[in-house]
Amino acid sequence: MGYFGKVQVFSLAVLCSILAAKTVSAQGAPLQEGFISIDCGATSNYVESATGLLWVPDSNHTSAGVNSAEVTGATTFSASMSTLRYFPKPQKSCYLLPGTTPNASYMVRHTYWYGNYDKLNRVPTFYVALDAAKAAEINSSGLSEPYVYEHVYKAKRNSITFCLYRDATNSTPFINSLELRPFQTGAYEQNVLKLGGVLSVLYRFNMGGSRDLRFPDDVYDRIWTRWTLDGVKVETLSPVDPNNLPLMPPSAVMKTASSPAVLGPETYLGLIFTLLSAYPSPDTVLNLYFAEISTNSSATSRxxxxxxxxxxxxxxxNPYIDAGGALKADVKSFIGWGAYTTLGITLTPLPTATDPPLLNGVEILFSKRLSVDATDATDVLAIEQIKDALNLTLSSAGDPCLPVPIAWITCSSASPPRIITIRLSNYNLSRQIPTAFASLSALTLLWLDNNALTGVIPDLSKLTSLKSLHLENNALSGTIPTSLGSLPLTELFLQNNKFVGMVPTSLIRTNLLLDLSGNPGITDGRVYSGPSASPSGPPTPSADNGGSKSKPNTTIIAGIVGGIVGALLLIGCVAAIIWIRRNKIGSKLKSNTSLKSSHAPSHKPIESGLVPGAQRYSYAEITAATNGFKKKIGSGGFxxxxxGRLSNGQEVAIKALDDSSQQGAQEFTNEVELLSRIHHRNLVKLLGYCEEGNHRMLVYEFLPKGTVQEHLYGSPRAAREPLDLKLRLDIALNAAQGLEYLHNGCNPNIIHRDIKSNNILLTDKYVAKVADFGLSKLGVPGVAATHVVTDVKGTIGYLDPExxxxxxxxxKSDVFSFGVVLLEILSARPPIDQSIPNQDNRNICNWVRASLQTGNIDYILDPVILREHPNMNVVWKVAELAMLCVEPKGKHRPSMxxxxxxxxxxxxxNGSSGTYDNFVGNSTYQFRPGGASGSGSSKHSLPNDSNNSMVKPRAR
Structure with missing residues (x-):
C-alpha cells in the first residue's frame, strides 16, 4: 500500500461542525476549571450545547475596539463567528486573560472569520502577540471557512495579554473568538517550550475516527480533525487509558487508528504533510500517538x-496489551528533523511482526523562539502598578514596549527597552498620582495634565533624567516639593491646581519654563508664568526678602499699574476719536477688497506718537536691535x-521691505496706519515701523515657539515636543478667530490672501496668532519660488482654485487656504508633497479626499495623534470641516x-465624554462610513461637483 495522501493545510472546518449547535441557558452550565471562552462582540453569556462550555462577552477582557454583528455567512458556522470586534485605532489593542500561573503551560486559541463586516470586501492582514512577543501573522484571505490558531504558551505572570496590532499596511485588526485552556504539569514540556518559546499548531488529526473531536472528549479542548484520506480505519471497543501520558490524548482518538489492510512483504504506512514553509530543525515538533487495537496482540506482533x-x-x-489487560497508549515525540517544506512519515513493519503498523493520532507544531527581550523588569512592574492605581488595566494591557508600545508610552531602542516618555493627558484620570512613577528611572517626559488627579505630588527625586513635567489643570494640592529643583527640568507646568505655600527657590532658574498661575494658595505674592529669566518672570528672591516686604511692594506695584491703566485709557479715548473721524471718510470707500485703494493719497508720513500702538523707530535703532541684522529667522513675499531685541529688552521680529519692491513711501505709511489699528489676541501685534530713506520696515512682537509648520513637519520638528490633538484644535481655533476678525471685525474688511501654516505663529504658551495679514500690497511679486508670479497672490498648495x-x-479664498491648514494639522503633511510618486496624491486635498471616501481616516492622521487614543468622532468632524473648506467652489464653503x-x-x-452629531447646521456627510451622522442638509452640505482639477477626488 502506498502513501495515503497529501495534506495541504490544517483543515479547520472541524470548528464549525463541532460548534454549529443551538445554545441553551447559561444556568447550570458545566464549567471546566481555568477555561476562558470569549465570544468577541457578543453582548451576553451563553452555553454551547455541543460542548457544554460557557461563552462570555469580551467587555470584561478589553476596553479597546468596536463591536460588530454584521458578519455575513456566520450562520453556516458557530455562534461565536456571528459577531466580532475590530480595532480601528493604530495602536496595539489587547485582551487580558487572567488567572494564569507563572511557568504553567496554556493553550491560547483565536479564531477569525471576516464575513465582510466592514463592507469593504478586503481581508486585512495584521499581527498578534502573546505578552511581548509576536506570535502570528493573521491573513485569512481566500479561505472559505474560519481560520483558527492554537498556541501552546508558558505564562510569565498571573495573566496573559493577547494583543492585536497592525503594520504599515494600515489594515484593521479584528477577532471573532478567544479561548484559554490550561494544561497539566508536564504537558508539551518539550525543550523548545522550556526555553521560553511558543508552540503553534499546524496539524492535529484523529487518524481512525469518524468524527471531529474537542471538549468534553478532550479534557484540554484541543481540536482533533478526522482523517478523511485513503486508509483502513480500525477500532476497538475496549477502553484505552491515556492518563499515563502528560499530553492526555482523548480516549476516543486512541481507540481508533489508520492501518494497512493486511501485512505483506511491501506493507508500510506512509503519510505526507505539506508544511507552510521550511522550518529549521530545532523549530518543529511532531507527536505520533499509538495504542494497540487488537486484544490478541503480543509483545512482538505489531x-x-x-x-x-x-x-x-x-x-x-511496539504497542501492546500490558500485563493488566488494559490497552496501552503511547506517544513518540520528534523535535527537529531538518529543514523541509514537506514531511513524510513512514511506518515499516519489522520482519518479526504479524500485524501491520497503525497510527492513532498525529500532531505537528512549530516553535517560535521568543528571542526579544521583554521591557526592563523594573519598568514593567512600575507600569503594572500605575495601570492598577489609575484603572488603566484593560485599556493598556500587554508589554509596555513590545512588540509595539502602549499608546501613551514611548520606549528606548535599548535591549531591554526602557520607558522614556509617558503622555496621559486628557485620560479622565481621577485618583492620586501613583508613587510608582518614581521607579521609571529612564523617564524624560511625564504629562498628566488635563485630568482630575488629586492629592500631592509624590517624591520624584529618582527621575534624574526628567526634563518635562506637566501636571496642569488637575485638582492637586499640598506644597510644591523642593526635590523637583534637583531634577534637570526644562518645563514644569503646575497651573490651575490647588497648591499652597512658598515656591522652592531651586525652581527659580533661567533654564526652566515654569507656570504656577491659577494656584491662589501660593502665598509669596508672585506670579510665575513663562521662563524664569524673562522680563515678566518672577524676581530671584534674596535671603532677607521675607514676607514683611510683600505688602509694601504690592502697594507700590498697584499704584504704578493704576497710573499705566489711566494713561492707556486716555490714549484709547484719543485713538477712538481719531478712528471715528477717519472712519466717516473710509466708510465711503469700497470695503470688499484686501487693502485696495482705501486710503487718501495725500496722507502725510506718520510722525512718531501720532498712531496709537505703533512706535516709529530710526534705522540706527533697528540696526542696534538686530545686532547689524545678524540673525535671519525667515523670509516671505514682503x-x-x-x-531683534529692543533697548527695553523686548524681543521683536523685524520685517524689512525688499529693495526691489515698487511700493512707494506714501503707500507704505498708509498701510502701516491701517495695520496699527488692528488688534486681536490671535493676530501678531504690530509694535512699530521704520521709514527712513530707502529703508521701510515693520516691527512685530516675537513669538518664541515659531510656526505651526515647524511643529508639524518642518525640519526643526525633531527638537520640539509634538502637538497633541487638544493643542492642535486650540491652535486651529486661535487661527480661525484671528482670520474671522479680519473678515468681520475690521473696517475695511481684510482678506489675508496668504493663509498657511508658516504664517501662523505660536507664543510660549502655544497660543496661535496669524501673521502677515494686510501685507498683500507690500509684497514683492515673485520673490519666492512658492509664490504665484501673476496678479494672483498666494502660495501654491493653499491657493483657492476659483x-x-x-x-x-x-x-472664501481665505477659507480654502484655512481648510488646507486644517488638513496639515491633522496629517502633519505639507500641502504639496513632491516626494510622492503618484501625482494625484501629492496634493493634500486629493489625498485626504480619496482616503475619507473609503472610510480610512486613520491613514491620513499624524501618528502622534493616533497614539493618544483620540476621540475619532471629533477627528471625523474636523476632517469633514476641512474638506468643506476646500470645496472647489466658494459658494459651497462655510464662512469663517x-x-x-x-x-x-x-x-x-473633545474635552468631554459626549458625542458630537450636529455639524455645520446638521449638514450631510460625504465621507463617514455608514452614512451621515446628521440629518437634513444646509447651505454647507457637501456638493457632488468636484470638477476642478486641483482638488478633484481620484483613486489612490
Missing part, C-alpha cells in the same frame, strides 16, 4: 520502525525677517464664522 522523510529508521514502536481661475478674490463655531464645539466635545 512492531515497526518510524522514519521521517525516508531517512534511516529513527525509532521502533522680504527678510530678522530677530480665485486662481477668475482673479476674483473673496473671503461657521468655522469658528464648529471648532469651538469640537473642542468642547
Amino acid at each position: 512492531a515497526f520502525n518510524i522514519s521521517l522523510n525516508a531517512n534511516t529508521p529513527v525509532v521502533t514502536e 522680504g527678510p525677517v530678522h530677530y 480665485y486662481y481661475v477668475s482673479n476674483a478674490l473673496t473671503e 464664522q461657521d468655522v469658528v463655531r464648529e471648532l469651538r464645539e469640537a473642542i468642547s466635545v
Whole structure:
C-alpha cells in the first residue's frame, strides 16, 4: 500500500461542525476549571450545547475596539463567528486573560472569520502577540471557512495579554473568538517550550475516527480533525487509558487508528504533510500517538520502525496489551528533523511482526523562539502598578514596549527597552498620582495634565533624567516639593491646581519654563508664568526678602499699574476719536477688497506718537536691535525677517521691505496706519515701523515657539515636543478667530490672501496668532519660488482654485487656504508633497479626499495623534470641516464664522465624554462610513461637483 495522501493545510472546518449547535441557558452550565471562552462582540453569556462550555462577552477582557454583528455567512458556522470586534485605532489593542500561573503551560486559541463586516470586501492582514512577543501573522484571505490558531504558551505572570496590532499596511485588526485552556504539569514540556518559546499548531488529526473531536472528549479542548484520506480505519471497543501520558490524548482518538489492510512483504504506512514553509530543525515538533487495537496482540506482533522523510529508521514502536489487560497508549515525540517544506512519515513493519503498523493520532507544531527581550523588569512592574492605581488595566494591557508600545508610552531602542516618555493627558484620570512613577528611572517626559488627579505630588527625586513635567489643570494640592529643583527640568507646568505655600527657590532658574498661575494658595505674592529669566518672570528672591516686604511692594506695584491703566485709557479715548473721524471718510470707500485703494493719497508720513500702538523707530535703532541684522529667522513675499531685541529688552521680529519692491513711501505709511489699528489676541501685534530713506520696515512682537509648520513637519520638528490633538484644535481655533476678525471685525474688511501654516505663529504658551495679514500690497511679486508670479497672490498648495481661475478674490479664498491648514494639522503633511510618486496624491486635498471616501481616516492622521487614543468622532468632524473648506467652489464653503463655531464645539466635545452629531447646521456627510451622522442638509452640505482639477477626488 502506498502513501495515503497529501495534506495541504490544517483543515479547520472541524470548528464549525463541532460548534454549529443551538445554545441553551447559561444556568447550570458545566464549567471546566481555568477555561476562558470569549465570544468577541457578543453582548451576553451563553452555553454551547455541543460542548457544554460557557461563552462570555469580551467587555470584561478589553476596553479597546468596536463591536460588530454584521458578519455575513456566520450562520453556516458557530455562534461565536456571528459577531466580532475590530480595532480601528493604530495602536496595539489587547485582551487580558487572567488567572494564569507563572511557568504553567496554556493553550491560547483565536479564531477569525471576516464575513465582510466592514463592507469593504478586503481581508486585512495584521499581527498578534502573546505578552511581548509576536506570535502570528493573521491573513485569512481566500479561505472559505474560519481560520483558527492554537498556541501552546508558558505564562510569565498571573495573566496573559493577547494583543492585536497592525503594520504599515494600515489594515484593521479584528477577532471573532478567544479561548484559554490550561494544561497539566508536564504537558508539551518539550525543550523548545522550556526555553521560553511558543508552540503553534499546524496539524492535529484523529487518524481512525469518524468524527471531529474537542471538549468534553478532550479534557484540554484541543481540536482533533478526522482523517478523511485513503486508509483502513480500525477500532476497538475496549477502553484505552491515556492518563499515563502528560499530553492526555482523548480516549476516543486512541481507540481508533489508520492501518494497512493486511501485512505483506511491501506493507508500510506512509503519510505526507505539506508544511507552510521550511522550518529549521530545532523549530518543529511532531507527536505520533499509538495504542494497540487488537486484544490478541503480543509483545512482538505489531512492531515497526518510524522514519521521517525516508531517512534511516529513527525509532521502533511496539504497542501492546500490558500485563493488566488494559490497552496501552503511547506517544513518540520528534523535535527537529531538518529543514523541509514537506514531511513524510513512514511506518515499516519489522520482519518479526504479524500485524501491520497503525497510527492513532498525529500532531505537528512549530516553535517560535521568543528571542526579544521583554521591557526592563523594573519598568514593567512600575507600569503594572500605575495601570492598577489609575484603572488603566484593560485599556493598556500587554508589554509596555513590545512588540509595539502602549499608546501613551514611548520606549528606548535599548535591549531591554526602557520607558522614556509617558503622555496621559486628557485620560479622565481621577485618583492620586501613583508613587510608582518614581521607579521609571529612564523617564524624560511625564504629562498628566488635563485630568482630575488629586492629592500631592509624590517624591520624584529618582527621575534624574526628567526634563518635562506637566501636571496642569488637575485638582492637586499640598506644597510644591523642593526635590523637583534637583531634577534637570526644562518645563514644569503646575497651573490651575490647588497648591499652597512658598515656591522652592531651586525652581527659580533661567533654564526652566515654569507656570504656577491659577494656584491662589501660593502665598509669596508672585506670579510665575513663562521662563524664569524673562522680563515678566518672577524676581530671584534674596535671603532677607521675607514676607514683611510683600505688602509694601504690592502697594507700590498697584499704584504704578493704576497710573499705566489711566494713561492707556486716555490714549484709547484719543485713538477712538481719531478712528471715528477717519472712519466717516473710509466708510465711503469700497470695503470688499484686501487693502485696495482705501486710503487718501495725500496722507502725510506718520510722525512718531501720532498712531496709537505703533512706535516709529530710526534705522540706527533697528540696526542696534538686530545686532547689524545678524540673525535671519525667515523670509516671505514682503522680504527678510530678522530677530531683534529692543533697548527695553523686548524681543521683536523685524520685517524689512525688499529693495526691489515698487511700493512707494506714501503707500507704505498708509498701510502701516491701517495695520496699527488692528488688534486681536490671535493676530501678531504690530509694535512699530521704520521709514527712513530707502529703508521701510515693520516691527512685530516675537513669538518664541515659531510656526505651526515647524511643529508639524518642518525640519526643526525633531527638537520640539509634538502637538497633541487638544493643542492642535486650540491652535486651529486661535487661527480661525484671528482670520474671522479680519473678515468681520475690521473696517475695511481684510482678506489675508496668504493663509498657511508658516504664517501662523505660536507664543510660549502655544497660543496661535496669524501673521502677515494686510501685507498683500507690500509684497514683492515673485520673490519666492512658492509664490504665484501673476496678479494672483498666494502660495501654491493653499491657493483657492476659483480665485486662481477668475482673479476674483473673496473671503472664501481665505477659507480654502484655512481648510488646507486644517488638513496639515491633522496629517502633519505639507500641502504639496513632491516626494510622492503618484501625482494625484501629492496634493493634500486629493489625498485626504480619496482616503475619507473609503472610510480610512486613520491613514491620513499624524501618528502622534493616533497614539493618544483620540476621540475619532471629533477627528471625523474636523476632517469633514476641512474638506468643506476646500470645496472647489466658494459658494459651497462655510464662512469663517461657521468655522469658528464648529471648532469651538469640537473642542468642547473633545474635552468631554459626549458625542458630537450636529455639524455645520446638521449638514450631510460625504465621507463617514455608514452614512451621515446628521440629518437634513444646509447651505454647507457637501456638493457632488468636484470638477476642478486641483482638488478633484481620484483613486489612490
